[in-house]
Amino acid sequence: xxxxxxxxxxxxLCCWHPATAEWNAQLRLMPEYHRVNKESAFxxxxxxSGFEKRExxxxxxxxxxxxxxxxxLLLRNEAYSGGRSQNHTLLNELYWDTQVLEQExxxxxxxxxxxxxxxxxxxxxxxxxxxxxxxxVPQEGIPLLAWQGFSDTGAATxxxxxxTHGEEEQIREDASLALKVYxxxxxxxxxxxxxxxxxxxxxxxxxISRVLDDRFEWHGSLLYQRHYQRLINPLTERGGxxxxxxxxxxxxTSHDGIKALIGGSFTAPDGWxxxxxxxxxxxxxxxxxWKSLFALSGRQRALLGQAGIPDEAVxxxxxxxxxxxxxxxxxxxxxxxxxxxxGERFKPYLDLLYTPEDNGRVLTLNLExxxxxxxxxxxxxxxxxxxxxxxxxxxxxxxxxxxxxWGIK
Amino acid sequence: MFKRVLICWLLTSQMxxxxxxxxxxxxxxDGFRLPGDEVQVETEIRLFKKGELxxxxxxxxxxxxxxxxxxxxxxxxxxxxxMLLLDDKFWIILxxxxxxxxxxxxxxxxxxxxxxxxxxxxWSEDYNGILKGEEEVDGVPCRVLELHATRKGVTYExxxxxxxxxxxxxxxxxxxxxxxxxxxxxxxxxxxxxxxRQVVAMKLVDRIQTxxxxxxxxxxxxxxxxxxxxxxxxxLIRNDISR
Numbered sequence: 001x002x003x004x005x006x007x008x009x010x011x012x013l014c015c016w017h018p019a020t021a022e023w024n025a026q027l028r029l030m031p032e033y034h035r036v037n038k039e040s041a042f043x044x045x046x047x048x049s050g051f052e053k054r055e056x057x058x059x060x061x062x063x064x065x066x067x068x069x070x071x072x073l074l075l076r077n078e079a080y081s082g083g084r085s086q087n088h089t090l091l092n093e094l095y096w097d098t099q100v101l102e103q104e105x106x107x108x109x110x111x112x113x114x115x116x117x118x119x120x121x122x123x124x125x126x127x128x129x130x131x132x133x134x135x136x137v138p139q140e141g142i143p144l145l146a147w148q149g150f151s152d153t154g155a156a157t158x159x160x161x162x163x164t165h166g167e168e169e170q171i172r173e174d175a176s177l178a179l180k181v182y183x184x185x186x187x188x189x190x191x192x193x194x195x196x197x198x199x200x201x202x203x204x205x206x207x208i209s210r211v212l213d214d215r216f217e218w219h220g221s222l223l224y225q226r227h228y229q230r231l232i233n234p235l236t237e238r239g240g241x242x243x244x245x246x247x248x249x250x251x252x253t254s255h256d257g258i259k260a261l262i263g264g265s266f267t268a269p270d271g272w273x274x275x276x277x278x279x280x281x282x283x284x285x286x287x288x289x290w291k292s293l294f295a296l297s298g299r300q301r302a303l304l305g306q307a308g309i310p311d312e313a314v315x316x317x318x319x320x321x322x323x324x325x326x327x328x329x330x331x332x333x334x335x336x337x338x339x340x341x342x343g344e345r346f347k348p349y350l351d352l353l354y355t356p357e358d359n360g361r362v363l364t365l366n367l368e369x370x371x372x373x374x375x376x377x378x379x380x381x382x383x384x385x386x387x388x389x390x391x392x393x394x395x396x397x398x399x400x401x402x403x404x405x406w407g408i409k
Numbered sequence: 410m411f412k413r414v415l416i417c418w419l420l421t422s423q424m425x426x427x428x429x430x431x432x433x434x435x436x437x438x439d440g441f442r443l444p445g446d447e448v449q450v451e452t453e454i455r456l457f458k459k460g461e462l463x464x465x466x467x468x469x470x471x472x473x474x475x476x477x478x479x480x481x482x483x484x485x486x487x488x489x490x491x492m493l494l495l496d497d498k499f500w501i502i503l504x505x506x507x508x509x510x511x512x513x514x515x516x517x518x519x520x521x522x523x524x525x526x527x528x529x530x531x532w533s534e535d536y537n538g539i540l541k542g543e544e545e546v547d548g549v550p551c552r553v554l555e556l557h558a559t560r561k562g563v564t565y566e567x568x569x570x571x572x573x574x575x576x577x578x579x580x581x582x583x584x585x586x587x588x589x590x591x592x593x594x595x596x597x598x599x600x601x602x603x604x605x606r607q608v609v610a611m612k613l614v615d616r617i618q619t620x621x622x623x624x625x626x627x628x629x630x631x632x633x634x635x636x637x638x639x640x641x642x643x644x645l646i647r648n649d650i651s652r
Contacts, residue, residue, distance in 0.1 A: 148643065
């Protein structure tokens with residue numbers, strides 16, 4: 001990944017005009033609180049899992065732009081319970097937007113979001129933003145070479161992502177060719193996307209965003225995937241002793257997947273707004289698949305303390321299954337309602353994510369306060385619903401977060 | 410009968426002359442705000458609450474005929490944010506998501522300083538008016554124009570505009586939103602910018618949140634030709650626009 005930024009260094013030097021260079025810097029301090037969910041089907045005691053709760057995150061974000069060269073560097077420190085801390089240096093972006101033979105070209109590592117939607121963006125075929133985060137972190141770009149063409153009412157973008165890669169461990173690192181077409185049709189924006197890669201073969205989708213009047217808009221998007229991948233635990237389908245001696249999860253390829261979203265919003269001139277969305281994702285697990293996994297976890301937990309079976313083996317199998325919780329959507333059907341107010345200083349919002357298949361609920365309250373270059377956020381999230389709801393199986397039940405952001409320059 | 414027709418014709422033609430004259434006054438007033446058709450404006454906004462400076466924000470605005478404006482947000486907390494206004498259509502790109510999003514007129518108005526106040530620098534393209542009377546404002550004899558929006562998506566549905574009788578420079582304006590409520594009162598400050606006598610600042614006194622005053626100061630304003638593609642929403646993801 002570091003080869004691309006290095007290749008851009010000559011461009012950076014060519015575009016170096018000290019008089020036009022622009023810098024910006026932001027500092028964020030984020031203490032957080034997690035209440036561990038011991039009722040989870042995948043709960044593993046800390047003394048065995050070695051799991052440490054993150055207690056705070058500190059970030060310094062540095063941005064640079066000059067003559068089409070843009071960069072973003074993130075220095076991050078994470079402090080965990082027990083006094084341990086981790087430092088990361090992330091070059092999120094370094095790219096060059098330029099013209100070659102009057103064609104708009106982009107070269108380098110750049111964030112490329114194509115989705116239409118708020119809670120979920122099916123058309124984000126190049127890279128997917130984690131929309132479940134309580135507080136969003138700056139996204140890391142994808143190495144790419146892109147061409148863009150513009151007309152009076154439209155545009156086309158052709159992207160060769162990860163050009164020197166093949167099929168990699170992570171989908172976002174796979175080499176792929178993607179196309180986006182965009183058109184303004186009166187009060188509507190129309191989007192069309194297509195992506196070709198070795199792993200997922202081809203994906204094709206379309207989206208619309210339409211303004212109805214001064215206050216209402218609606219939007220929708222649909223993506224068809226020829227192939228899509230999910231982690232599957234084969235032990236859910238097997239009898240006998242439900243334990244594996246190595247990682248039991250394997251990647252399974254399925255065919256003809258659909259991701260679809262529809263939503264709308266109302267914004268009053270006084271600052272109140274209401275957003276509603278519903279979406280479906282074939283790549284997420286079905287309620288029956290979760291039930292099988294819960295049953296497996298129960299069978300595994302019943303083996304604890306049995307002679308000849310080390311507890312560590314049982315817990316490592318349970319922990320492996322918990323990777324089902326890392327999916328973009330935990331269940332196929334989802335609904336989101338969000339009430340927000342944008343005031344002079346305070347910008348609170350309350351949102352509810354609902355999974356109708358199991359009545360799971362994620363309630364989030366956020367209060368933002370801004371004063372000149374300082375911004376404070378207090379966020380509180382609760383994972384609720386019936387005891388067997390998927391969101392009740394997350395390793396935490398409550399999360400609270402405080403953020404101080406200072407725009408230094 | 411002939412007399413009546415003649416009177417009607419005379420009255421109508423009188424109105425038509427008056428309309429032309431008002432349009433001309435508005436163009437002259439616009440001339441005090443913008444030095445040309447295609448302009449780049451460096452703007453500083455200072456927000457005061459109860460007399461205390463609360464926030465300072467910086468913006469670069471590009472305008473082009475056809476009601477096209479592009480606002481680049483320059484302040485540290487907003488760096489990377491852009492807003493595009495094309496006629497009565499609006500898009501925003503936020504640094505966190507990096508994708509242009511179509512927004513409604515109500516969403517455009519949100520935020521501490523309305524993008525309409527920053528990006529809209531002319532009246533003659535958007536409003537029709539009638540002469541309401543004459544009045545003195547701060548010792549300046551003014552003609553009072555009642556303006557009504559001729560297009561959708563304007564920030565203010567109606568404006569009571571006070572132009573100096575001497576040269577039609579804007580002196581004051583009462584700004585009304587669609588509900589008919591007086592939202593803000595604008596006071597215009599004349600000065601010299603790049604050797605040209607023009608409006609150098611606009612003070613907006615909020616009549617709904619009365620303790621709030623917004624001062625929009627034009628730090629630099631000069632003709633700047635920009636390509637049409639700059640006003641394409643898909644172009645917002647590119648970052649090769651130089652200041």
